[in-house]
Amino acid sequence: MAGYQAREVEPLELKWGNFTIRTAPLTAGGLTVLEALSILQSLSWDKRPSTSARTHALIEALRAAWNDRLQLLGDPDQAAMPVERLLSKEYARNLAGKIEAAIKDHKPLPLKTESQQQTGTVHLNSADRAGNMVALTLTHGNTFGACVTVEGLGLILGHGMSRFNPRSGHPNSPGPGKRPLHNMCPTIVLRGGKAILALGGTGGRMIPDAVFSVLARFVGLGASLEDAIAAPRAHTEGSLDLTVERNWPAADVEFLRGLGYVLKFGNSANVHAISVNPQTGAWRSAAR
Numbered sequence: 300m301a302g303y304q305a306r307e308v309e310p311l312e313l314k315w316g317n318f319t320i321r322t323a324p325l326t327a328g329g330l331t332v333l334e335a336l337s338i339l340q341s342l343s344w345d346k347r348p349s350t351s352a353r354t355h356a357l358i359e360a361l362r363a364a365w366n367d368r369l370q371l372l373g374d375p376d377q378a379a380m381p382v383e384r385l386l387s388k389e390y391a392r393n394l395a396g397k398i399e400a401a402i403k404d405h406k407p408l409p410l411k412t413e414s415q416q417q418t419g420t421v422h423l424n425s426a427d428r429a430g431n432m433v434a435l436t437l438t439h440g441n442t443f444g445a446c447v448t449v450e451g452l453g454l455i456l457g458h459g460m461s462r463f464n465p466r467s468g469h470p471n472s473p474g475p476g477k478r479p480l481h482n483m484c485p486t487i488v489l490r491g492g493k494a495i496l497a498l499g500g501t502g503g504r505m506i507p508d509a510v511f512s513v514l515a516r517f518v519g520l521g522a523s524l525e526d527a528i529a530a531p532r533a534h535t536e537g538s539l540d541l542t543v544e545r546n547w548p549a550a551d552v553e554f555l556r557g558l559g560y561v562l563k564f565g566n567s568a569n570v571h572a573i574s575v576n577p578q579t580g581a582w583r584s585a586a587r
Contacts, residue, residue: 341395351554365537373470412537434485502568509568
């Protein structure tokens with residue numbers, strides 16, 4: 300603990316049309332969000348008709364990104380991480396080709412991953428009159444973290460060890476001085492070099508999927524902040540287990556079940572966002 304130091308690092312960045320999306324790098328969950336969005340771009344997802352096939356593409360982009368996350372990612376200070384490759388257009392095109400084939404065959408991608416859940420997180424957004432924005436996510440992991448406090452201070456310690464993969468030799472295996480993967484992905488979107496949206500979420504491993512869902516609709520489809528937040532969300536970690544909110548269209552639910560997904564109804568992460576119209580200066584906020 301005495302040797303721990305916070306790192307100041309550059310954010311990850313992805314461009315989509317006139318938008319620039321910047322988010323927290325490893326060991327945060329932002330890379331997973333951007334990889335899934337990059338795959339959607341290669342699928343020309345925003346130009347597809349609003350059909351069950353578009354929903355299939357959305358789910359498969361998330362599954363592919365989660366598969367890479369759980370197999371390849373860890374602390375970049377301890378091992379080389381394939382960040383540039385995962386965000387490259389060539390890699391996105393390769394995965395998009397596999398997803399296109401899966402869509403035509405009416406089948407999911409053949410991926411296998413492991414799942415677990417965590418809670419105990421808070422997210423906040425802030426802005427000032429000059430247009431500066433902050434997206435900040437804090438977590439203890441599970442509720443009350445390690446359930447241990449610092450004597451005399453009342454500070455609750457987190458339980459970051461639970462986020463490591465216990466298998467030796469994995470990029471996210473525990474080790475001295477290593478930082479585990481976590482799910483927080485505070486994100487800021489720019490247009491014309493000016494910040495127009497700050498968002499993030501709470502809800503453990505559901506956070507990247509929920510933030511991705513809002514960004515896909517706000518940036519990819521041009522939805523309003525309110526509509527992007529209100530749209531139904533799904534959660535996947537790469538396996539065929541899929542959790543969807545109860546407001547999902549019944550036709551899409553049956554379509555996905557027919558493809559072989561194991562669906563259950565449940566909650567999504569909570570996403571909190573603020574946005575500004577640079578022309579009018581009007582601010583909006585939404586959370587769900």
